[in-house]
Amino acid sequence: DIQMTQSPSTLSASLGDRVTITCRASQNINRWLAWYQQKPGKAPKLLIYKASTLQSGVPSRFSGSGSGKEFTLTISSLQPDDFATYYCLQYDTYPWTFGQGTKMENK
Amino acid sequence: QVQLQESGPGLVKPSQTLSLTCTVSGGSITSGPYYWNWIRQHPEKGLEWIGYVYYTRSTEYNPSLKSRVTMSVDTSRNQFSLQLRSVTAADTAIYYCARGYSSNLVPWYFDYWGQGTLIIVSS
Numbered sequence: 001d002i003q004m005t006q007s008p009s010t011l012s013a014s015l016g017d018r019v020t021i022t023c024r025a026s027q028n029i030n031r032w033l034a035w036y037q038q039k040p041g042k043a044p045k046l047l048i049y050k051a052s053t054l055q056s057g058v059p060s061r062f063s064g065s066g067s068g069k070e071f072t073l074t075i076s077s078l079q080p081d082d083f084a085t086y087y088c089l090q091y092d093t094y095p096w097t098f099g100q101g102t103k104m105e106n107k
Numbered sequence: 108q109v110q111l112q113e114s115g116p117g118l119v120k121p122s123q124t125l126s127l128t129c130t131v132s133g134g135s136i137t138s139g140p141y142y143w144n145w146i147r148q149h150p151e152k153g154l155e156w157i158g159y160v161y162y163t164r165s166t167e168y169n170p171s172l173k174s175r176v177t178m179s180v181d182t183s184r185n186q187f188s189l190q191l192r193s194v195t196a197a198d199t200a201i202y203y204c205a206r207g208y209s210s211n212l213v214p215w216y217f218d219y220w221g222q223g224t225l226i227i228v229s230s
Contacts (some may be wrong), residue, residue: 026193032215034216034217042222043203043205043220043221043222043223044154044203044217044220045220046216046217046218049208049215049216050215055218068110087153087154089154089216089217091215091216093213094167094169094170095156095169095170095171096154097156098153098154098156099153100153101153
């Protein structure tokens with residue numbers, strides 16, 4: 001299985017901060033990566049697919065980049081609604097696998 | 108807008124079979140380019156993809172669960188289902204159904220999810 005490793009596991013940040021989460025794949029996944037946001041008691045919500053394509057309705061402060069084995073999710077200016085846990089998903093090779101998650105906390 | 112809703116027993120005894128159904132509304136389960144997934148999340152832990160079923164009844168399962176999993180689709184009811192056999196406490200999790208988007212018949216990401224249902228395996 002392809003292992004997806006996110007860093008950091010926890011990120012403490014303040015409103016207005018620019019924050020970046022990294023996701024590393026154990027092998028090349030081209031650009032077949034998605035990012036999800038999950039809030040407590042809710043299902044994950046799709047933010048970005050194909051590494052950098054913003055899902056319809058997602059605020060433009062979210063952006064994704066990368067290819068191959070290293071990817072990043074950036075929030076340009078952290079808003080109150082952004083405190084959540086973020087997961088990456090690789091859909092290059094079965095079985096599809098998720099990162100372990102990055103919890104965004106209010107500093 | 109498409110909506111998905113899981114339904115199931117909540118509590119399952121060890122060694123029994125877990126059966127879940129996902130009802131899709133706001134769109135037909137037979138409309139491409141979509142395929143239908145089950146994903147689970149162990150308490151306070153990460154996400155695990157279980158597998159998918161396409162409306163043609165083709166399937167793909169996670170090898171870690173393949174020997175115990177069956178997925179099916181009921182196009183007349185716009186539903187798809189998961190059966191997980193011989194459950195243990197390790198199968199206690201929130202189970203989500205999710206729609207997958209495909210391009211040129213190649214499955215891609217999950218775009219819509221159900222709210223999830225907690226399944227506890229306990230005697």
